Amino acid sequence: MAQLFDPYTVRGATFRNRIVVSPMCEYSSVDGFANDWHLVHLGSRAVGGAGLVLTEAAAVSPEGRITGADLGIYRDEHVAKLREIVTFLHAHGAVAGIQLAHAGRKASCAQPWHGGARVTLADGGWTPVAPSAIPFDPADAAPRALTLHEIGDVIGDFVAATQRSLEAGFRVIELHAAHGYLLHEFLSPLANTRTDAYGGSFENRTRLLRDVSSAVRAVLPDDVPLFVRISATDWAEGGWDLEQSVRLAADLKPLGVDLIDVSSGAAVMHQKIAIGPGYQVPFAERIRADAGIPTGAVGLITEATQANEVLVEGRADLVFLARELLRDPYWPLHAASVLGAEIEWPVQYVRAKPQPARV
Ligand SMILES: Cc1cc2nc3c(=O)[nH]c(=O)nc-3n(C[C@H](O)[C@H](O)[C@H](O)COP(=O)(O)O)c2cc1C
Numbered sequence: 001m002a003q004l005f006d007p008y009t010v011r012g013a014t015f016r017n018r019i020v021v022s023p024m025c026e027y028s029s030v031d032g033f034a035n036d037w038h039l040v041h042l043g044s045r046a047v048g049g050a051g052l053v054l055t056e057a058a059a060v061s062p063e064g065r066i067t068g069a070d071l072g073i074y075r076d077e078h079v080a081k082l083r084e085i086v087t088f089l090h091a092h093g094a095v096a097g098i099q100l101a102h103a104g105r106k107a108s109c110a111q112p113w114h115g116g117a118r119v120t121l122a123d124g125g126w127t128p129v130a131p132s133a134i135p136f137d138p139a140d141a142a143p144r145a146l147t148l149h150e151i152g153d154v155i156g157d158f159v160a161a162t163q164r165s166l167e168a169g170f171r172v173i174e175l176h177a178a179h180g181y182l183l184h185e186f187l188s189p190l191a192n193t194r195t196d197a198y199g200g201s202f203e204n205r206t207r208l209l210r211d212v213s214s215a216v217r218a219v220l221p222d223d224v225p226l227f228v229r230i231s232a233t234d235w236a237e238g239g240w241d242l243e244q245s246v247r248l249a250a251d252l253k254p255l256g257v258d259l260i261d262v263s264s265g266a267a268v269m270h271q272k273i274a275i276g277p278g279y280q281v282p283f284a285e286r287i288r289a290d291a292g293i294p295t296g297a298v299g300l301i302t303e304a305t306q307a308n309e310v311l312v313e314g315r316a317d318l319v320f321l322a323r324e325l326l327r328d329p330y331w332p333l334h335a336a337s338v339l340g341a342e343i344e345w346p347v348q349y350v351r352a353k354p355q356p357a358r359v
Contacts, residue, residue: 004308005341008051008318010258010294012223013095013171015051015318017343018311019332022298022322023099023174023229025056025070027111032059032072034081042085045325046094047346049332052318053094055082057101057176060161061154063126064102064182067111068119073100073161073168082168090169092346097172098165099229100158100216104182105130105143105191131185131192131199137269151198151208154182158212162219173220174227175212179266183209184231187248188240188267206248210255217256227296228252229261232283235271242283249291260287261296261320278306285315296320304335 002008005017021042028037038055046053059065059072072078082098089096108125109116118140119125129150130143146154162173177183185191186208192199198207209228217226232245249260262284265271273279280299288295297316301307302324310316325331336343337354345353 001314002311002317003341004304004311004319004339005336005343006311010225012221013225015095016093017049017051017332018318019050019307019335020052020296020318020320021045021050021054021325022320023054023056023176024322024326025066027067027069027113029069029071032062032065032070032074032078034071034078034085038071038081039085039088042096043088043092044329046089046092047349048325048329049336049343049345050094050325051332052097052172053089054097054099054172054174057099057103057181058161058165060100060102060157063107063129064104064157065108066103066106066181067109068124069111070103073098073164074157076164079164079168082165082170086169093344095171096169097174097227098168098170099174099176100161100165101176102154102157102182104128104180104185105134105136106180130182131194134191134193136180136191145194148196148198154208155211155215159215159219162216166220166224172225172227173216174229174261175209175216176229177209178229178231178261178263180231180268183212184240184267187230187244188234190234190236190239190268202244202247206251209248210251213252213255213257220256225258226256227259227261228257229263231264231267232262232280232287233264234267235265235273236268239267242286245283246287246290249287249293253291253293257293259294259296259317260284260291261298262287262316263298276300277302278310281310281315284310288314288316294318298322304338307335308339
């Protein structure tokens, strides 16, 4: 079984280890543009030794942004700064990946540090779109249900965003189909009450994600891996659940999806989550075993030995870390010391590398 510092190859991409920087919104863009914050933030984590550095959710359309300050990839002009960032990440030994997203009914909100509430039209926001006219927060105005024609446009937006991502040099594409955003909303009966080909049965609710996956795969070169992040369960009665996730993962595999990044929750406000260290790992394990597809484990993985065990026990193929990598961008360098793995430090930092005790 693999160890944390074993390389991982998927299609034409080889990560130097199994540590992934989980996507993390920075809410620091103007009109979707990346800037020096993103270069330093993502760059530090490449210098810190992660194998794969994923960007935050990059919106595929302006109305697909959670906030007006989200990163975007809906204009050709977005590509240049992203290319500079990708070049830096690759120069420092990480593989650069991008998460493509549409916020659906959770769009048009304030940045978290401004309270995160819905921004109305009067305050410069926009009307969110969703599978059905059901708000996430019952206190908010309902989103507008997408027409069939507009669903086609969303698929087109994901394809165009993929092409821009390739131009920027990203070597991994991840589709965000988790956390109650648009692609997840179509999956969940709690957000999707459509009666057309995109709602109702399991086959219909999963259609949009399958359509987007196929359309994106069709424009990706064979050597570029495609990941999909899902919420394995809504943690709510009558919602999306693990059994459906296993079925979905098995359906995505033949469409050319290479790995399921297994998160959970955030579809509805009344969710009841049983939270604790590694609480989502059992979902990654189950999908890996029963759908026969590689998985990433994420959620409260903070210790080197804990991360290593997930891999050694065959519960996932990659470990994604978010908050721990905010606390410590050099976590991978420290984890290597803890696990006794011999890895290269950035040459500029070698004088600080812990040396084995002399006898
Ligand atoms: C500041 C912040 C921003 C986040 N933004 C995203 C995002 O853009 N896309 C996503 O899929 N998850 C996002 N997440 C969720 C993380 O990727 C991760 O799944 C979650 O924090 C659990 O992992 P952790 O316990 O290692 O933090 C975000 C989390 C944080 C803390």
